[in-house]
Amino acid sequence: MQKKLSPKLNWAERVSYLMDEKFRIPGTNFRFGIDPLLNLIPVLGDISGFAVSIVLVLTMARHGLSRKVLILMFLNVILDSTIGAIPIIGHVFDFVYKSNSRNIRLLKEYYEEGKHQGSARGTILWIVLFLIVFILIFVWLMWKILELIIDLF
Incomplete structure (x- = not known):
């Protein structure tokens, strides 16, 4: 069953874009957001990025996602937060692994393509x-x- 993406979730897509893809390095296609910049601040940056990601996932969950999509989204956030907390390696990882963008992609696949259905x-x-x-x-x-x-x- 194919569902239409709720207009109420447009803000989640905008926040995800801000966190993961807002800025582009001139002359390249590489994009990054404020999430990896926040994570340069020890502890508080990691906590704030994690909090925003969890709020996004919980908001998306209120709109009827399957358990499978919800677990995949939480895994993205946990992986991003766990590896992102490791000094140096985590900072590089934060610029590459964009959990919020991945979660928006999962959301769209679920609603628009009918993927990730079921338990x-x-x-x-x-x-x-x-x-x-x-x-x-x-x-x-x-x-x-x-x-x-x-x-x-």
Whole structure:
């Protein structure tokens, strides 16, 4: 079932554009917004960008998104916020990974193309599997580091 994008969501698209794509580097097609600039301010910049992104997702959610789209949007925000909080690497990542623009694209795909319908069971399953593998690798690495430290003493 194809739905029409609500005019009430136009402001969400404008805020997303401001956060991720407002400015263009002259002579290139590379665009960025105020989100990566805010993230140059330690802690407060990351928190403010995260807050704006969450408000956008929650506003879009009020207009009847499927659980699958909602989870994908939250994953975009969490990934952007988590990696964006890492000094230096995160600052570069913030200029490239534009979670708000990705979320607007998901919203339009949902309403205009009918994509991402249904439950999020498959998406949640992949997330859980990824987390399990990540935790196992992390525990294994910590074990190896602990063995190295014990061997040094």
